[in-house]
Amino acid sequence: MTTVIRTIGLRKSYGQIQAVRGIDISIEVGETVALLGPNGAGKSTTIDMILGLADPDAGTVSVLGGSPSAAIDAGWIGAMLQTGALIRDLSVGELVGMVASLYPEPLDVGETLEMTGLSEIAGQRTQKLSGGQTQRVRFAVALVSNPKLLVLDEPTVAMDVEGRRSFWTTMRNEAARGRTILFATHYLEEADAYADRAVLMAHGQVVADGPPTEIKAMVGKRTIRATLPGADLDALAGLPGVSGAERRGEAVVLACADSDAAIRALLATHPEARDIEIAAAGLEEAFLQLTGDEGTAQLAGALS
């Protein structure tokens, strides 16, 4: 058995909001996968379903060959959830020890504290920690279970620069030991630097899935925005260096593979273009390009 996570047609709505709209992901043993996307993309809901904290409306999740709850009961999953603080009135060492006691084959508590840089504050009460320290304790809590699958939902959000660096160093070591790791992030740089593979999510769907360099190449493009009433979109899309065009009111947005070539061609063919902006496409623009016709209108609304 080499597949650690497999989701098929996963869907979940909360009231009127369709948080996840059909997700198929398959993660193999030993992979480090980044679940990349802006806030509201459905990353946390997907993770909740993988962990058995939410039941899918449709579709299936299997983790290590069984249901999420079977994997949880076996102690195979360690997770750091997106929101969460710590319970009070225990020391850092006691809290990590308490969690370790719940698992069949935990790591050594002292070693875990060492790895996560908590040895010096092991005696401190959990209610007296800084935000960054709290995040590190939460990481230690996920790690001490000695999991086959480590799931981290936006782990670095409250960490300072130093905390981030040591966190990722530890993560690299854990990945090298063969642990399967799934982490959610909205930083492209984190996905690029630490994941073997990035699954790009937008608006509840997977819009790209591949090596982070590929995603980065897609996302690293620029867009040109210009006010150009009544322009022919097909003609614009056919200009040199332009990979796609869409209309936003009186303006057009051109997704560019080569923005230098594109701007020369645009000004040559459409001298009436005004209010021109050239911008590096962020994740959001990349999603727009990648989601195609069906999702574009909704996405444009959601992201603008």
Added chain:
Amino acid sequence: MSGVSYTRYELLRTLRNRRFFLLSLGFPLVLYFLIAGSQRDVHNLGGTGISAPLYFMVGLLAFGTMSSMLSCGARIAAERAVGWNRQLRISPLSTRAYFRAKVQTAYLMALLSMIVLYAAGISLGVSMSASDWLKMTLLILVCLVPFAALGIVIGHMLTPDSIGPAMGGGVALFAFLGGTWFPITHGFLYDFGQLLPSYWLVQASHVALGGHPLNTKGWVVIVVWTLVMAAMARRAYRHDTGRV
């Protein structure tokens, strides 16, 4: 896996929370001396045949232990608010081990509360045979079972800011209708009170009269409340996996 060590850490956390600890034990004690202190020579309170110090000792014990049981819910609500409940859900800790830890912690607080009030009662002249003390203690512990389950129910259904009034009001109502502050011996409130487990909790004071403090009706009320509350607690826990 090891629910035992989880329980141990839970107890440790409870004992370390000094404000919670002292208020839980101190408040019923102060009330006891205020109410029973002035009536220490009343030997037949409201025609019950029971002395005032004994009656109010058990009454305030009912109040104190009910609070202990329900404050277990307040602690659960606080854990949920910081997301710890979800963290536990993704561990192999079983529902049973989780409930056991919560109930045992609540019972520890209740027992401490009982010891303190027993000592206060003795200082006001309460005296009973050793077997009566034991019998009364066991009865009280049994009558607290539905409250242990109720604590878990409210803990998983309410948020920390709503649980305060719910607990305060709930305990006050249960205590009043159960006859904690003064015996209710007839009328609608008497009939209604008999349907509450808190009434039978206070009835444990009747061991001093010999015979059986809890009649069949009493046992039925305790058992039914326990079953209903336990089912609700399971349900509440099972559905409580979302972000709070």
